[in-house]
Amino acid sequence: MPSKTNTQDPCLSSPSEPARPIAAALEEKDFSQSWQDHLRYSLAKDEFSATRIDWYVSLALAIRDRLVNRWIRTQQTYYEKDAKRIYYLSMEFLIGRSLGNALINLGLSDAAQNAYAEITKVLKKTKHAKALEEFGKALEDIEEKEPNAALGNGGLGRLAACFLDSMATLELPAYGYGIRYDFGIFFQKIQGGYQVETPDNWLRYGNPWELARPEGIYRVQFYGHVHQYHDDKGILKTDWVETEQVMAMAYDTPVPGYQNNTVNNIRLWAAKATREFEFGYFNDGDYEKAVSNKVHTEIISKVLYPNDSMSQGKELRLKQEHFFVSASLQDIVGRYKKTHDINFDCFPDKVAIQLNDTHPAIAVAELMRILLDHEGLSWDKAWSITVNTFAYTNHTVLPEALEKWSVDLMGSVLPRHLQIIYEINHRFLQLIRQVFPGDEQRVMRMSLIEEGSPKNVRMAFLAIVGSHSVNGVSELHTEIIKSTPSLFKDFYELWPEKFNAKTNGITQRRWLLLCNPSLSKIISDKIGSEWVTDLYKLRKLAKFADDKDFQKLWQKAKRESKQRLADYIAKNNNLKVNVNSMFDFQVKRIHEYKRQLLNVLHVIWRYNQIKTNPSANFAPRTVIFAGKAAPGYFIAKLLIKLINNVADVINHDEQIGDKLKVVFLENYSVSLAEIIMPASDLSEQISTAGTEASGTGNMKFALNGALTIGTLDGANIEIMEEVSAENMFLFGLNAEQVLELKNSGYSPRKYYEEDAALKHVIDMIQNGYFCSPAEPGLFQPIINNLLGEDKFLLLADFRDYLRAQLEVDETYKNKEAWTKKSILNVANMGRFSSDRTIQEYAEEIWSAKPVSITFNGRSKKSKPKKNG
Incomplete structure (x- = not known):
């Protein structure tokens, strides 16, 4: 452990004693033996008793062995270098499966395949059919036994996962902090067309990647x-007394960088009771009451996003947020004090904390509490440290989504x-009155406390x-959050220097190299593999966009991916x-x-066109939906039912045949996305302009060669700037036009009455064409929304959406033209690597530097570049 402080520079700890030599890295040739040893010695199984899950767990442990020494060395180095550390606080980390990602980042994919082949030979010699069957026909069969880590719900968690991968690949000293949920938001099943929520018990068989601490x-x-x-x-002293107490226990998961020596850490907190049970109740025979405190306490980390439509759910949600924030800050402060315990003057120089959306915002008050009540700092000093330590990422433009x-x-x-x-708030409002004297309306708008019934704390x-x-x-x-009065316009006018844009990105390691091996191979064969750590290198592909031979290879790779998804649909949806x-x-x-509903309206319109003109030259389509609706979101759940009912009608209409099919894939997850993205031809990014903060699905689709049909919303605009409008299919009102139309008195019924085709589509839904006779009027709430307020302007954009869809049809019929656009989309996606995003955070917000990890005397670097 490093000694405490350096007298010459209070923000530098003294050099530590040299780290003890660490064991040599496990070589690839040991991989097969290591895998089999873990089966026997960690799981106490042999090849005859092992299930496929056993083979997966023992393989994961063999891979984890190859991470541990680098993991330890990484943490040692951060202490030795007294590095500034980045802490990413997030309610979600949607990391998906870890096995394939670890193999790629460690450079062990071939070693794992070779080990699989060796063990297969051994099993064949035993002539034990059951053992061979459990081992599977391919390594992928074993990889598929890993559950998706149910630590997130959507884009917020997927972004956090990409960021952690990029931070490790960029060799940044970084940690993710969150909650170790026992259950994800839910496992989605589709029964009778309806979403049915079932528990997502992802930890049923344990988690070989984590280490309990x-x-x-x-x-x-x-x-x-x-x-x-x-x-x-x-x-003045303050004590918080007579409190209910919960223990937060750490579980650590390694995050390897791509083919370097850095292995960073995700630390997730599980709630534990301060006592396992009350012994007095136990002795009296009241066993239920003896353990009730444990059950009540540990519910905090049971499930991601409890239903907060009831007061109990709201209270649990607030407790979750404080629980993980408090544990994380105690851990962060404790780590800082190991080497800087004289005072906290250097805290912002050694600690950067990023709040991923508003959920961890209570951290501002919690760090102040720690510094004031436990460390004895003055208010002014504690506040200066707090402000200079925290940075906040906002993820929404919907005022109702800002937590209160x-x-x-x-x-x-x-x-x-x-x-x-x-x-x-008192001190802040004093500042407002000084800067904007006499503007009490501004004071009310900016107050952290929203007056009303009830009175609320505005967490954003x-x-x-x-x-x-x-x-x-x-x-x-x-630009929207800076300029919109209901968002942060007032704050921007006070502190313009605080506000900045950091366009989201995705990690190309998972979202091209891992999930799309066919396309990755032809790219690397043509331009080399530097794109894996410098996505701007894909620009080299542009000169091959017209190359007919390269186009054929591109089409072949796409078809392979589409066949894989078609097989999945046949197996899971019983549909060819x-x-x-x-x-x-x-x-x-x-x-x-x-606006999935806008897509459905187009599907029904297309169905009607085919029925009316069955001999017309339609470009055949398979329209595929996936996604979860929040359990309490009635209209969203009804929309899932509508999609499935429309699919049922269209898919069973013999006159339609293969010209149009509609599919809803249940339980959308990271691993399902890894099958979907490579198979994509068209990416629907059709949110109302001015409502989507960024999106990352749009980036994943485009990186895998899909063309985008979309509005000028979120990061679609920046994708357009890179790939050019002619390689996308843009439609609809822009954000300014949306506001203009709403302010001028938008009438959806006017569009309905004046567009016969649109009216026919809506009337079909309303009149029960897609309902059983037992459910008349089932979709009337959807129609009421459409013809009433139509808050998201579906009817206003419908006709232009059809125009764009017809342009899609004509382009798709020209295979060469479509493939050229596909290649150019991929070639121009360099800007959308999360490596670029994280480099901007590190340089412009965190002021953090990379730390190279030397392992066994060697330093392996794979530095992504910001510019091409």
Whole structure:
């Protein structure tokens, strides 16, 4: 461990003693033996008793062995170099499966395939059919036994996972902090066309990638009351007393960089009772009451996003957020004090904390509490440290999505934090009155406390006031939050220097190299493999866009991926789809602003066109939906039912045949996305302009060669700037026109009455064409929304959407023209690597430097570049 401090520079710890030599890296040739040894010695199984899950777990442990020494060495180096560390606080980390990603990043994919082949030979010699069957026909059969880590719901968690991969690949000293949920949001099943939520018990068979850290445990407080007094020196002291206490226990998961020596860490917290059970109740025979405290306590980390439509759900959600924030900050402060315990002057120089959306915003009050109540700092010093440590990423343009907590709830659950928030607000409003004298309306708009019934704490405002940086996740999104009065316009006018754009990105290691081996190979064969760490290198592909031989290879790779998905659909949906048809995808969370309904209206219109003109030369399509609706979101769930009912009618209409098929894939997940993205021809990114903050699905589709049909929303605009409008299919109102139309008095019924084809489509839904006789009027709530407010302007954009879809048809019929556009899309996706995003965060927000890890005397670097 490094010694405490350096007297010459208070922000540099003294050099540590040289690290003890670490064991030599396990060689590839040992891989097969290591895999079999773990089966026997870690799981106590042999090849005759092993299940496929056993083979997966033992393989994961063999891979983890090859991570551990680098993992330890990485942490040693961060102490030796006294590096500034980045802490990424997020309620979600949708990391998917770890096995394939680890093999690629460690450069062990071939070694694993060779080990699989060796063990297959051994099993064949035994002539034991059951053992061979359990081992599977290919390594992929074993990889598929890994469950998706149910640590997230959508784009927020997938972005966080990409960022962690990029931070490790860029050799940045970084940590992810979150909650180790026992259950994900839910496992989605489709029954009778309806979404049915079932528990997502992803930890049923354990998690071989994580290491429990019983020594990494912190006490987290709730409820109680605040006691203030003056000590014998007249200094005001504050105690938070008579609290309910929960223990947060750490579970660590390694995050390897791509073919370098860096292995960073995700630390997830599980709630544990302070006592396993009350012994007095146990002795009295009341066994249920003896364990009730344990059950009540540990529910905090049971499930991702409890239903917060009821007061109990709201309270649990607030407790979840404080639970992981408090444990994380205690851990961060404790790590800092190991080498800098004289004072906290250097804290912002050694610690950068990024708040991923508003969920961790309570961290502002919690760090103040720690610095004030536990470390004895003055208010001004604690506040300066807090603001210079935190940075906040906003992910929404929908005001209703900005988190608020009632003052009553906050005062009950976190009374000390509410007290601190009121003091922050008091001082902040004094500043507003100084800068904008006499503007009491502005004071009310910017107050952290929203007056009303109930009175609320505005958590996004707390995050802005308590951070030195506030970023949006695309250029358009950032401009909207800066200029919209109901968002952060007032704050931008006060602190323009705080606001900046950091357009989202994706990791090409998972979202091209891993998920699309066919396309990755032909790219690397043509231009080399530097694109894996410098995505701008894909620009070299542009000169081959017209090359007929290269186009044929491109088409072959796409067809292989489409066949893989077609096989999946045949197995899981019992539906045969035409691999030669255009695979048209809209896969994302089901939400009105994402406008899956607009897609459905087009599908029904297309169905009507084929029925009317069956001999017309239609480009055949398979329209594929996937995504989950929040359990309490009635309209979104009804939309899933509509999609499935429309699919049922169209797919069974013999007159339609292969010209049009509709598919809803249940339980959308990272691993399912890894099958979908490579198979995509068309990517539907059709949200109402001005509503999607960024999107990352649009990037994944385009990186895998799909062409985008979309609005000028979110990162679609920046994708257009890179790939050019002629290689996309753009339609609809832009963000300014949307506001203009709404302000001028939008009438959806006018569009309905004046467009006969649109009217026919809506009337079919309303009149029960897609309902059983037993469910008349089932979709009337959807029709009421459409013809009433139509909040997201589907009818206004419908006709232009059809125009763009017809342009899609004509282009798809010309295979060479389509393939050229596909190649050019991929060639121009360099800007959308999460490596570029993270490099911008590191340089412009965190002021953090890479730290190269030397392992066995060698340093392996794979530095991605910001510019091509």
